[in-house]
Amino acid sequence: MYTFQTKAEVTQISLTGARLIVILSALMVAPRDLSELNNVLTECGLVDKYYSADTIRIAISTLKAFGCKIDRPCKSTKFKYRLSYHPFSLSITDEEVNALKTLYSGMTRNGDYKVAIQYNELFNILIENTFDEEAAGKLRNITAFYKINPNVYEKILSEDGKHNILTILYSTPLKQTSTKQFVFGKIFLKSNKLYVEGYDVNINKPVCYNLSRIKEVIKIEKGDSDYKPQTCKIKYLLRNSDYHVISSEAVTEKMEDGVLKVEEVFSNKFFAVQHILSLGADCTILEPADVREDVIGKLLELSKIYE
Amino acid sequence: MNKINVASLRVLQMLQLLFEKSYTMNELTQALSNVSGERCTNFLLSKYINTCRYCGMDIRKVDGKYTLLKLPFGIEFSDNVLELFEKINTYSSQMRLGKNVRAYNSLIAKINRRSGRYYSKVEVPDEDRYIKDFEFALENGWKVNIKYKNNAEIEDILCEPLEIACDGYKLAVVVSYLGEKKKILYSDIEEITVSDIKSSGNMLSTSVIFTLKNALAKRYTLRPDEKVVGIADDGSITILNKTEDKQSLLNRLLKYDKMCEVISPRMYRKEMKNLINKTLSNYDIV
Numbered sequence: 001m002y003t004f005q006t007k008a009e010v011t012q013i014s015l016t017g018a019r020l021i022v023i024l025s026a027l028m029v030a031p032r033d034l035s036e037l038n039n040v041l042t043e044c045g046l047v048d049k050y051y052s053a054d055t056i057r058i059a060i061s062t063l064k065a066f067g068c069k070i071d072r073p074c075k076s077t078k079f080k081y082r083l084s085y086h087p088f089s090l091s092i093t094d095e096e097v098n099a100l101k102t103l104y105s106g107m108t109r110n111g112d113y114k115v116a117i118q119y120n121e122l123f124n125i126l127i128e129n130t131f132d133e134e135a136a137g138k139l140r141n142i143t144a145f146y147k148i149n150p151n152v153y154e155k156i157l158s159e160d161g162k163h164n165i166l167t168i169l170y171s172t173p174l175k176q177t178s179t180k181q182f183v184f185g186k187i188f189l190k191s192n193k194l195y196v197e198g199y200d201v202n203i204n205k206p207v208c209y210n211l212s213r214i215k216e217v218i219k220i221e222k223g224d225s226d227y228k229p230q231t232c233k234i235k236y237l238l239r240n241s242d243y244h245v246i247s248s249e250a251v252t253e254k255m256e257d258g259v260l261k262v263e264e265v266f267s268n269k270f271f272a273v274q275h276i277l278s279l280g281a282d283c284t285i286l287e288p289a290d291v292r293e294d295v296i297g298k299l300l301e302l303s304k305i306y307e
Numbered sequence: 308m309n310k311i312n313v314a315s316l317r318v319l320q321m322l323q324l325l326f327e328k329s330y331t332m333n334e335l336t337q338a339l340s341n342v343s344g345e346r347c348t349n350f351l352l353s354k355y356i357n358t359c360r361y362c363g364m365d366i367r368k369v370d371g372k373y374t375l376l377k378l379p380f381g382i383e384f385s386d387n388v389l390e391l392f393e394k395i396n397t398y399s400s401q402m403r404l405g406k407n408v409r410a411y412n413s414l415i416a417k418i419n420r421r422s423g424r425y426y427s428k429v430e431v432p433d434e435d436r437y438i439k440d441f442e443f444a445l446e447n448g449w450k451v452n453i454k455y456k457n458n459a460e461i462e463d464i465l466c467e468p469l470e471i472a473c474d475g476y477k478l479a480v481v482v483s484y485l486g487e488k489k490k491i492l493y494s495d496i497e498e499i500t501v502s503d504i505k506s507s508g509n510m511l512s513t514s515v516i517f518t519l520k521n522a523l524a525k526r527y528t529l530r531p532d533e534k535v536v537g538i539a540d541d542g543s544i545t546i547l548n549k550t551e552d553k554q555s556l557l558n559r560l561l562k563y564d565k566m567c568e569v570i571s572p573r574m575y576r577k578e579m580k581n582l583i584n585k586t587l588s589n590y591d592i593v
Binding site: 012013016017018019020021022024057058059061062063064065066087090091092093095096098099100102103105106107109110118119121122125144173174175191192193210242243245274275278279280281283284292300301302303306 | 309310314315316322357359361378382387394406407408410417473475476492495522526528557559569579582587
């Protein structure tokens, strides 16, 4: 934790002061009991003998007098001293949360899930280091990945790119829970939600699951390393392209009249159709024919609603 | 009262003072005496500073003042997050995010004081006059005049500033105009001037109501400032949206196809109908 300078380098120090700093920093990392605190003090080389329990207790009282909140050791804390607040803790202002939110939404707008995951990791570290519950809540809400079961989150992330066969317990939007088995394709981010796409070997169809609806990863079996996820590749014309966000992986070609010709790959037809519709009148889908027909069909159905 | 060790308490109190700002020896002696209620001498203070340095804290004299540069415990980031910091630096250097970059940098400065490593701040690009004026108007409650390209024409509007936003790698200003939220791409802006008219404060008056049906009603995640105002027996939900800009909202609702219907205001229903017809005309169907 520390690299202490030698006493030759620094003279006239307060050993009790140094002891208190070490104890505070040890409690910042994790709750500890008397013997663990003594171990930290000897392991870091500050002292070469154990302190009495009373000496450590005086240090704890001094930390409390300084403004630290330290829970008494009891059964619920596994008889360890637990630091629940200290005056050096990180305070995060509303402006700082908003800045992170603006950066996050700007940088993930094109569906870069790896950046979203990195942000989530950053937010978790900031949350761990602040006692400001309000700021922590706001940070949690930016990615909203807290809705994903942490075990599922870790297992799914570790499976990215392996194409193993996963058996999961999945809850549909209509709250029906069922077991699904699929070859893992890839992870993607859409509307600030993480999805995993793959291929269901039982129904022979490409599938896509929202991570926050996966209740459990039941089984992971060795899959097909040659597996290539089925995708839906579309071509379309886009006018006023400055007003729209397209994936960073899309291939674009600027036409003479300023119109953009875009070739983009989606996990499935549903997402492709949704994307085309969201571009409104600025977009004309060229191919494939079935997606084009779907888009036209949906627009015709919609026009009846607004008659 | 429990026994405490006064000398060690003073070390932490001094550290806390340095955590907030830099001090000369005399200022720090005085400040610590005020905090502790006991007279602190230069000798004691040097001892406390040495104690902190001994524990690895980087306390140096900068411009004649004791300055805490580093606290060697606290926040540690993984390689993943370090990579993210690099990406944020690259991203921000391409954008003119004004106060957002300053706020991000202030957070990084706080993190640096609590970490054993140094994380670099984002280099603030040359302050853009229009962004600066927009932020000034936003902070001080003035309306702004914005001259911008709207298709082939130049429009000049008097509006209330709401925020600066990123749309991917595009910067935009968001304003309230005629009771509606409007996003204007920075690249389309010709000029922003701060007016001498105060903002009303009650800026957005248009409330849009739409219904969602079937599975979408179950899986829909409410946006900030959206609320459910009704649930029907068949599970359909009615949502009130107050703050999304018109074009973004209509385009977003269009993608939900027949599972979504705009209910009010009538003008929005009419605009949705126009949007559908205009989109159909791309396929020679009207």
